[in-house]
Amino acid sequence: MVNSKWFFTGMLSATAAVAASLSIPAVAQETDRKKALTAPPAIYTDLIACKDVAEPTARLACYDDKVTALQTAQASNQVVIADREQVREARRGLFGLTLPRIKLFDGDGDEGEQIEAIEGIIQSARTIRSGKWLIQLEEGAVWQQTEPPRSTMRRPKAGDSITIERAALGSYLAKVNDGRGFKVKRVAN
Known part of the structure; x- marks a missing residue:
């Protein structure tokens, strides 16, 4: 008769060994992908x-x-050459968008820092069906309010100043004319 405790433990060990051996190629592939994205051309x-x-x-x-x-x-635009100021300006323009992990946009390393907030001027602001605000900045970026509007919230309008900063868990917080903050996400441009 087979000791069922030993058999079960042996099966768990074998399963763990197979899972570990299958994950090694995935780790190697991820490492290779990261190298390819950060290596110079x-x-x-x-x-x-x-x-x-x-x-x-x-x-x-x-x-x-x-x-x-x-x-x-x-x-022929196969290679783009940019100085630090151009990279900073590109990062600012892409603030709030989900980007591929490449060295140019990372903010790690000594060639750049991660942008924590942007300031701008509202070009237009309107409510959408849910009653949430859709705000377009003069630079073209469009942000949408993600939480239900508060009755105490001041109506944003063209010409108002706005600050959008990183918040917890990948979210963003907008403040119009240094007023009370509300959560937003970038939806266009």
């Missing part, structure tokens, strides 16, 4: 590799070839 690494060419004429030829390739890629 090949056209850049090829250019940097030219510095290792020992012979001066060959090194110059390498640089000329790779710089021409980089110029062509940049002119």
Whole structure:
């Protein structure tokens, strides 16, 4: 007769071992995906590799070839070259949107910080069927109120200043003219 306690424990151990072995490729794939998203493009690494060419004429030829390739890629929008201020402005414009995890938008590392709040001017504000506010900023971003409106809430209107900041659990809080805050989500542009 088989000891049922040992058999059950053995089955759990075997199941755990199979689950662990199946998760290893998933972890490796995620690591590879993260590396691919944060690694510099090949056209850049090829250019940097030219510095290792020992012979001066060959090194110059390498640089000329790779710089021409980089110029062509940049002119055809295959590669985008941006300075820190352009990256900050892009992050500000994308505040509130769900973005892919790439180094440009991360905010980790020394090339940038994560934006915690934006300030703007309301271009238009209107209520939608649910009675919630739909607010468009002058920059074009559209935000929608996510909680039922309060009777004490001041009506937002064109020309009002608005501050939208990160809140708990991935939510956002809007304040019109430094008034009482209300939760919003970005819905367009």
